[in-house]
Amino acid sequence: FKKGRVLFGFDRARRAMAEEGRAIVCEGQLDVLRAQAAGFLEAVAPLGTGFTEEHAKLIGRFAKQIVICLDADVAGDRAAGRLGGILVEGGQGWGGLAKAELGVKVVRLPAGDDPDSLIRRGGAEAFREKLDAAVDFLDFYVDWQSKQEGDTPTGRRRVVEAVAKLLGMVESAVSRAGLVARAASRLGLGENLVMDEVEKARGSAAKIALRSERLEPPGIQLAKPLEIHPVLRELFLLVLGQPGKFPEVERRVDELWLKNLGGEELYVKIRDSYRNDMWTGLADLLPQLLPEEQDFLTGLEAGVWERLEEEEWDKALEGLGGRLEGDYLRREAERLSAKLRAMGAADPSAVEVLRQQGELLKRRARLTAGASKANA
Structure with a gap:
């Protein structure tokens, strides 16, 4: 503290x-x-x-x-x-x-x-x-x-x-x-x-x-600003605006979607703080964070999201969840494509990779169709 x-x-x-x-x-x-x-x-x-x-x-x-x-x-x-x-x-x-x-x-x-x-x-x-x-x-x-x-x-x-x-x-x-x-x-x-x-x-x-x-001794550098994925940045704005609704964020956002994204570790810290009843707002959270994480969060204009009506907040969360899931599916599809290219023509596991890739494409198609229907 x-x-x-x-x-x-x-x-x-x-x-x-x-x-x-x-x-x-x-x-x-x-x-x-x-x-x-x-x-x-x-x-x-x-x-x-x-x-x-x-x-x-x-x-x-x-x-x-x-x-x-x-x-x-x-x-x-x-x-x-x-x-x-x-x-x-x-x-x-x-x-x-x-x-x-x-x-x-x-x-x-x-x-x-x-x-x-x-x-x-x-x-x-x-x-x-x-x-x-x-x-x-x-x-x-x-x-x-x-x-x-x-x-x-x-x-x-x-x-x-x-x-x-x-x-x-x-x-x-x-x-x-x-x-x-x-x-x-x-x-x-x-x-x-x-x-x-x-x-x-x-x-x-x-x-x-x-x-x-x-x-100044050689090798000492100033801490670099925290690199945060753009969609995660918007998610943090929602969380800071209404901390009490964090359980809804957990229900809508699969943490698997955040894997290797800039800001994943900060999200996990916020999640753990909430689960342990150590955070109800930004002032409670800051002492638990690294300086660069503190600088990032205090720089967000959280007040903008506080003015959202509950229905608008829920709609914003739904949209961000869809974008995070879509980005995750895209990255997984690219990973499988790279894996296929590295395989030999006679590799027996290629069939399984192709099956996984097909499932990902179907999920992306359903997600895109759902988003189009919601925006109609």
């Missing part, structure tokens, strides 16, 4: 994230339960304040904006500051960095409050008002760094360096220039001075990256 890969409330929140275009990140599980009960279904929480890049990537699959909503205490502020750095550093593929707001905002709660207590005391409207008043992360980050470092000359220098390092992570020169202008205004400094610090930070980061590449 890896806390750094799990978000509490994610199964219920992912569809709302896609619809609202944002994720509300709380600190505790009780905060998430209270927020979701009040109608903020896009609320999630790491386990504690241990935010990781994996959390950021998971949220980024579904939402372009993150609203950080943490307890009004020192630990919460520190967690918000660290989370923002992870989001910026790991989020350059979201497209959110092209926006001046970095795609990240921070909710400042009253002292002594957390989302749970605020909603209990003031209702959903009180929480909504705080969300509407969320400040841009860049403004929060400058203020947070200033609070940490103090108002001494050395402290101010460290603040500028920290902000420069943050902005240096933004690849787009146009976006970077706009952010520098805003940061300079917030810091009360000239744009040229801040831009010089940003370029220094980018240069230092490039040198560190180059040294890391040179020191």
Whole structure:
């Protein structure tokens, strides 16, 4: 079990994230339960304040904006500051960095409050008002760094360096220039001075990256993306959309059809997890998977299938089952054909192979006829 890969409330929140275009990140599980009960279904929480890049990537699959909503205490502020750095550093593929707001905002709660207590005391409207008043992360980050470092000359220098390092992570020169202008205004400094610090930070980061590449031991490669058969990919979408209907998937899909297909091992893991009562949704499943399997599943737009009516879901499953069976029969027919070509003319087993091939062709014909009738 890896806390750094799990978000509490994610199964219920992912569809709302896609619809609202944002994720509300709380600190505790009780905060998430209270927020979701009040109608903020896009609320999630790491386990504690241990935010990781994996959390950021998971949220980024579904939402372009993150609203950080943490307890009004020192630990919460520190967690918000660290989370923002992870989001910026790991989020350059979201497209959110092209926006001046970095795609990240921070909710400042009253002292002594957390989302749970605020909603209990003031209702959903009180929480909504705080969300509407969320400040841009860049403004929060400058203020947070200033609070940490103090108002001494050395402290101010460290603040500028920290902000420069943050902005240096933004690849787009146009976006970077706009952010520098805003940061300079917030810091009360000239744009040229801040831009010089940003370029220094980018240069230092490039040198560190180059040294890391040179020191990397030979033979170590990044994990390749998981190769999944297209029909299995659609099947996984169905399964993630309605996990409770997995027994129907087992009844319709013969595992023999999946033999040697990309994604067969992942399907077996999902099946075993369900049979052992270890999985009712994606958040339960992720800790049991390899990193590349986690990346694949979290990248699926499962919310699309959740909107299907039950009859449509059943029809989609029926179609996918037919396609998997047809693909299996095709592969088996090709295997038998290759076996026949390798046999000698007098080989007595050729008759049996021809019989098997004939049976496969009949099955394919019946399957094709059934599909045509269903589509008529």
